[in-house]
Amino acid sequence: MTDMKTNVASALPADVQQQAQDWLLRLHGAAVSEADADAFRRWRGLDPRHAAAFAQARALWKALGPALQAGGAQAEQTPATDVVPPVASLPPATHADGHARPRSRTRMGRRAFLGGAVAAAAGGCWLAASSPLGLWPELGALGADYRTATGERRELEIQGVTVAMGTRTRLRRSDDHVRGLQLSQGEAQFALPAWARRGFEIQVEGARVMLDPGARVNVRCVGMDVRVTCLAGAAALVRGARTVALQQGWQARLDGARIASVGQVPTERVDAWRHGWLMFDDQPLSEVVEEINRYRTGRIVIADSALSQRRVQARISLQRIDTFIDLVRDAYGARVVSMPGDVVLLG
Structure with a gap:
């Protein structure tokens, strides 16, 4: 049963997710030594995020078991504990930092393909009591005053401000x-009429965004990606003792307790979702898939690390978002496996 004591799991770095995926597959292998088991325990104890990432991978693997079986694949059980019986005597590989790492996979069999996909699908910022594929509302969404579901966009007026909410957004x-309003997850735009009085603010990740009359800003908070973009007029961003004035076309990124960067950006990409498009300019396929997964039910999962790093330049209609899958297949020769629940594996 899912642990209901923890409301929100922190966003996990991509490298930690990848390590957890590697360990999940390694512990599923036929030849696992006592040295492997010891190395796994050391890795898990190095950082609390390691244990969290591995738990997410295991939970999602288990949750997808019925789907894998329905798709004709054999869903295997993950190890119940971190104790793995010695079967082979090969030592685990190590990296330059001296920490043990699971041995790299030399081929992608069907079990590894599915295993990699399930582990990868555990990435991102998951709620402890959420559906692994977003099939039921997340705990945080239940306490929101305004929220949108997967693929949903809404426009409404709140306290005299026009608010456009993107998919999977909570206010x-x-x-x-x-x-004002608090944005805890997702993406939204806020437009304050030119005739309106001052005093409206948006709160996101401990920062405050104050809009000048006539301003329109886009605020995004997806995992560790937190940014504020001024699309029209002017606004002020306050984080701790620092205040940044944002003019049209300027964007600020937040990182933890600080404003990490401020600079000009092409606003047409930021504004594209309002007009029914997603735009990507020389971005890794892994990032593109993460964003597309926010707009479609089920999940697209990349099970090939080389494929995940391919660069993408594309303009994709939200009305025909699954054409992206055909694009990846045709452009990169990727293998596409469709599974129940709108799960698509790319390898």
């Missing part, structure tokens, strides 16, 4: 007696 009314 709450500010609870500290200020006129």
Whole structure:
């Protein structure tokens, strides 16, 4: 049963997710030594995020078991504990940092293909009591005043401000007696009319965004990707003791407790989702898939690390988002496996 004590699992770095995926597959292998088991325990104990990433991979593997069986694949059980009986005596590989790593996979059999996909699908910011494929509302969404589902976009007026909500977005009314909203997850645009009075603010990740009359800003908070883009007029971003003035075309990125960077950006890409498009300019396929997964039910999963690094330049209609799958197949010769629940594996 899912642990209901933890409300939100922190976003996990991509390298930690990849290591957890490698360990999951390694511990499923036929030749696992005592040295492998010891190395796994050391890796898991190095960082709490390692244990969290591995738990996510195991949970998703288990949740997808019925789907894998329905698709004609054999769903195997993950190890119940971290104790693996010695079968072979080969030592685990090590990296330059001296930490043990699971041995690299030399071929992608069907079991490894599915295993890699399931482990990869555990990536991103998951709620502990969420459906692995987004099939039921997340805990955080239940406490939101305004929310959108997968693929849903909404436009509404709140406190005299026009708000456009993107997919999988959660907004709450500010609870500290200020006129404004809190964005806890997703992406939204806020437009304050030119005739409106000042005093409206947007709160995101401990920062405050104050809109000038006539301003329109796009605020994104997806995992560790937190940014504020001024699309029209002017706004001020406050984080701790630092205040940044944002003019049209300027974007600020937040990283933890600080404003990490401020610079000009092509606003047509930021604004594209409002007009029914997603635009990607020389981005890794892994990032593109992460964004597309926010807009479609089920999940697209890349099970080939080389494929995940291919660069993508594309403009994709939200009305025909699955044409992206055909694009990857035709452009990169990727293998496409469709499974129940709108799960698509690319390898």
